[in-house]
Amino acid sequence: MSGTVPEIPFLDLAAQAAEEGEALQAALARGVMDGGWVGGPLVAELEAALAAALGTPHVVAVSSGTDALMLGMVAAGIAPGDEVITPPNSFVASTAAIRHIGAVPVFADVADDINIDPDAVARAIGPRTRAIMPVHLGGRVCDMDRIGEIAQAHGLLVIEDAAQAFGSKFQDRAAGTFGTVGCFSTHPAKNLNGVGDGGFVATADAAIADRIRRLRSHGTTPSGVVEFGFVSRLDNVQAAVLLMRLQRLPSVEARRRRNADLYLRLLQDSPVRAVPERQHEYNTWSTFRVEAPDRDRLAAHLRQAGIQTAMHYPVPIHLQPAAAGLGYKAGDFPETERQAAHTLSLPVHQSLGAEAVARVAEAIGSFYRQG
Template identity: 45%
Template sequence: MADSIKVPFVDLARQFRSIESELSQAFVDVGRSGSYIMGQRLESFERKVAAFLGVRHAIGVADGSDALFLVLKAWGIGPGDEVITATNSFIASAWVIAATGATPVLVDVADDFNIDPQGVEAAITPRTKVIIPVHLTGRAAPMDEINAIAQRHGLLVLEDAAQAIGARYRGKRAGNLGNAAGFSLHPLKNLGVYGDGGLITTNDDALAALLMKLRNHGLRNRDECELWGFNSRLDTLQAAFAEIKLAYLDGWNARCRTIAASYAEGVSHHVQVPVDQPWEECVYHNFVIRTERRDALMAHLLSQGVDTRVHYPIPIHLQDAARHLGYKRGDFPNAERFAKTMISLPIYPELDDSQVKQVIDAVRSFF
């Protein structure tokens, strides 16, 4: 079947080839430096990505899940606390809450797949401490409303920006919209490395200083341990790769927006497509369409050589791991409906115009 795929859902090697000489030189430079954990290359990337995102601090960590988890731990979140997040997300958005000993409190999403502010406010209890809005598909959540709710109730806001590096909301980048944010540098993300990686951003100096220790065993220096911490460091080589790719990110994201506009124009008469608002700039980590004939359309697209995915077929509240939380089918109707009707079309900067046309033609030929 792979030989018949004309438009793969992802093609990471294609992007690698486009910057292979720079990446190869970075590998040699890091290898010859003899510094493979932390060090100047990590600090250089952290400075540049902080400037790119418009924040005071960027802290490289092992992966996107750790980015969220470490912030929650730094805030003292634990047993007896509740943290609110969206049910229509990757499981890590809730797993990191459970890992602290706190209780994930799930809420439904709106038509743009992002967390519903009304659901957030209704879910707040005296035990609520944090809201984690997920910027799903590369589109920022409704942060004005979320921040207003948080301020009214004295809560902290932790952006799950795993899918949204470079996205803008009312002129600010994702990662600069709450008290702190966690990013993933997984290879599939818009800024992906060649292994795993994550990033925390914040404008809180004290929080940043604590996180720098927490990611590195709680060490004050090589020999003195100030507090119990974790082993969650972004290694030097991946930081060097990320720094190279950061210079291309705005251009890559712009190409994804161009592809998204072509998709929207080409298939909107047949399926529901994302709608961009004037105050936002989505980076289209995923381009998600909706149709009641989802499974049949996916099979048809595959027969036409177009590979697709579903993000995500099982909402978090219906996962076996979440059974103890007490949710049931029907609790979050939007997320459950979307799980049955969503399709993610291929979208990445390296898609050429002929492939974009193939996708559009394949969708049209089904209807």
């Protein structure tokens, strides 16, 4: 199968577009033809719809999930030199955003559920700690009860990286609504996805929301430039597409959850391990990750069978060249490093039917039966 299109792709945006058909064409036309191409009227409509979906007072749309993290932290008052505790098993954007605003990332190891370990967070707190940035990986929400308790006890901000978890819940509360700010991405790989980059920040704090609105557009206000800001506006076309896809999202989530449930049933007797949804969770499964013995050879076996997989993330952030100056080394975060060596993400997108999921599970079983 090398060099050919996989029969079961990890992500199938073409299938999504084909299913949407005329609805996608109408959204694109709406985003272009009303003339408000940068920060147009559809952006405000989208912000209101997202706020209603999350049950939060304020949503501010920006140009990417990374900008959501950066502007969210700046607006919340995180300053150069402040320390922000975050896990090292995330996509690099979470740590990069901390560095870009001049703050200092301090890593805390993860638990066996792939999310940051609250006990490790508590141990990492120091005199310069200003905030905790939990990352809701793959749609699974972190233990926000414990993280909230720790933050309150130490007077810390909580910056939720909910880029992979729009629609997910913890104790019936939406991801991104627990902290000072919740930061989301609408990158094409996400469940609520645009046709390009985009993101947004959710907050209950009106002053923070107002500041993000200024910061995303050079810091300008009707009375002048209050502070030097950025260029981080969501364009009208993305807003139009996201409004359409937000209406279709319940079906997308239902099909992803169906596929994840089927994997959990079919793989329960195999050597691979997946963390099931717990009673207090509602997981939208932006990715379906398993820990697999002989992970690399399994991935090659699946590739030969026409099944595309992904690895999230084989080199933890603290071992990346860009993080060399932070002073960490191999062995500092043993659970993160153990998971990185064994984790494989299986296709779980909404365009997969039950037969495709069963085929993936059978291919995994055949690999281990071969020894």
